[in-house]
Amino acid sequence: MxxxxxxxxxxxxxxxxxxxxxxxxxxxxxxxxxxxxxDDKIITKQRAIEAGIHVPEMYGVISTEKEIDNLDAIIGGRDDFVIKPAKGAGGDGILVIADRFEERFRSISGRIISREEIQHQISSILTGLYSLGGHRDRALIEYRVTPxxxxxxxxxxxxxxxxxxxxxxxxxxxxxxxxxxxxxxxxxxxxxxxxxxxxxxxxxxxxxxxxxxxxxxxxxxxxxxxxxxxxxxxxxxxxxxxxxxxxxxxxxxxxxxxxxxxxxxxxxxxxxxxxxxxxxxxxxxxxxxxxxxxxxxxxxxxxxxxxxxxxxxxxxxxxxxxxxxx
Structure with a gap:
């Protein structure tokens, strides 16, 4: 008792x-x-924008393997950005890019990351590796918050x-x-x-x-x-x-x-x-x-x-x- x-x-x-x-x-x-x-960060963000509520700017969305080729166009000349699963939970699957290093990128922890590694991460997101229930997902590329x-x-x-x-x-x-x-x-x-x-x-x-x-x-x-x-x-x-x-x-x-x-x-x-x-x-x-x-x-x-x-x-x-x- x-x-x-x-x-x-x-x-x-x-x-x-x-x-x-x-x-x-x-x-x-x-x-x-x-x-x-x-449950879908992209829908949340779109609703917030329509309501005039401030959110981190959305640079683009990748929904299919073919669209991974659009990555360069989405990030443009930006040195920093965040890639995250639309239906992820607990922070899993999020990749934070803080800077560029020659033809590569540098993560927030200082690790040098190749373009191929980023593309592989996006592909993993699309397969539903980080999504609720393991269902296919979309990758969101957005503004990196500076605390x-x-x-x-x-x-x-x-x-x-x-x-x-x-x-x-x-x-x-x-x-x-x-x-x-x-x-x-x-x-x-x-x-x-x-x-x-x-x-x-x-x-x-x-x-x-x-x-x-x-x-x-x-x-x-x-x-x-x-x-x-x-x-x-x-x-x-x-x-x-x-x-x-x-x-x-x-x-x-x-x-x-x-x-x-x-x-x-x-x-x-x-x-x-x-x-x-x-x-x-x-x-x-x-x-x-x-x-x-x-x-x-x-x-x-x-x-x-x-x-x-x-x-x-x-x-x-x-x-x-x-x-x-x-």
């Missing part, structure tokens, strides 16, 4: 388990017919991103994901990236979690990960809130990046966001989702709806707090 007492204690703290997430939120709020909008200088001291290579869980247009919890040497420069928690909670009201980072341990410093840079003020935080919050209208899915994870030149950008959306964000924030999701559902019920009784700005203000006033800066 020990496990039952432990689970009941976690449940009392509002910790959401995967069964509750699936039954009470994913199945309830996400219509299956809308999944392609978020804002604020991340130089707390990230290892790669691009840090911000994950925000959004329920019916209300951002309810946020996390900064920082690449490490362990994660090979990817902002993927399962591969060894750091998850850092973010205060919804201020955009100031809270504590960090790494490989299921609580940490205060980045293992590679040794700099503190808490107490960092993320720039343009209200911009991030409004971007995340607006993704409800973008895709129509009620329960999503919104992944965003902060480019040093272009500011906040939407990277992708996720219809089945993970639950590790609760560890990074030392807080459960359930109490927050229930508060939003109560708000929606009250608005429905009065036949009212909140604007994006009102939704952001609601969650910031209810869930925000002043973190202790170390």
């Amino acid at each position: 020990g496990w039952w007492k432990t689970w009941k204690a976690l449940e009392a703290q509002g910790i959401m388990g995967i069964n509750r997430r699936n039954a009470d939120y994913v199945l309830k709020y996400n219509k299956r017919g809308l999944y392609p909008i978020v 804002d200088q604020i991340f130089r001291s707390i990230s290892y290579e790669g691009v840090p991103d911000i994950r925000v869980i959004v329920l019916m247009g209300y951002p309810i919890m946020a996390m900064l994901r920082l690449p490490t040497r362990q994660s090979n420069g990817k902002a993927n928690l399962h591969q060894g990236a750091i998850g850092v909670g973010v205060d919804l009201a201020t955009g100031v980072t809270l504590r960090g979690t790494w490989l299921n341990s609580i940490i205060s410093k980045h293992p590679d840079t040794t700099n503190a990960v808490d107490g960092v003020q993320l720039p343009n935080w209200d911009g991030f919050m409004k971007l995340a809130a607006g993704c409800f209208e973008l895709c129509g899915l009620g329960y999503i994870g919104v992944d965003m990046v902060l480019d040093q030149n272009k500011g906040p950008l939407i990277l992708e959306l996720n219809a089945r966001p993970g639950l590790n964000i609760q560890i990074a924030n030392d807080c459960g999701l359930t109490h927050r989702t229930q508060a939003v559902e109560q708000r929606l019920e009250q608005l429905a009784l009065n036949e009212e709806v909140d604007t994006v700005e009102q939704r952001v203000r609601f969650v910031q006033e209810l869930f925000g707090h002043v973190p202790v800066v170390s």
Whole structure:
């Protein structure tokens, strides 16, 4: 019975388990017919562009083996770009080119890559090697994000991103994901990236979690990960809130990046966001989702709806707090 007492204690703290997430939120709020909008990065990007939401610029799409011959025309004279599978997950299959070296290319890690290797990577993407379910896929070639200088001291290579869980247009919890040497420069928690909670009201980072341990410093840079003020935080919050209208899915994870030149950008959306964000924030999701559902019920009784700005203000006033800066 020990496990039952432990689970009941976690449940009392509002910790959401995967069964509750699936039954009470994913199945309830996400219509299956809308999944392609978020499961395919190209469709997501096209919808965002139409809605006037900022995303990394799309240079081109390769859908068939024959179209691989169009690579040079797509990248043109650009020295840096990113190739990724449209339906990939967890960062697998992504190739980041940071520079050219004579007739070859240089990856973000400094490895020299031939044109043939890039073509082979695209071919692997097309076969569905990295796609959800192993189905044939398309390769997306897009702008390479250059992280804002604020991340130089707390990230290892790669691009840090911000994950925000959004329920019916209300951002309810946020996390900064920082690449490490362990994660090979990817902002993927399962591969060894750091998850850092973010205060919804201020955009100031809270504590960090790494490989299921609580940490205060980045293992590679040794700099503190808490107490960092993320720039343009209200911009991030409004971007995340607006993704409800973008895709129509009620329960999503919104992944965003902060480019040093272009500011906040939407990277992708996720219809089945993970639950590790609760560890990074030392807080459960359930109490927050229930508060939003109560708000929606009250608005429905009065036949009212909140604007994006009102939704952001609601969650910031209810869930925000002043973190202790170390």
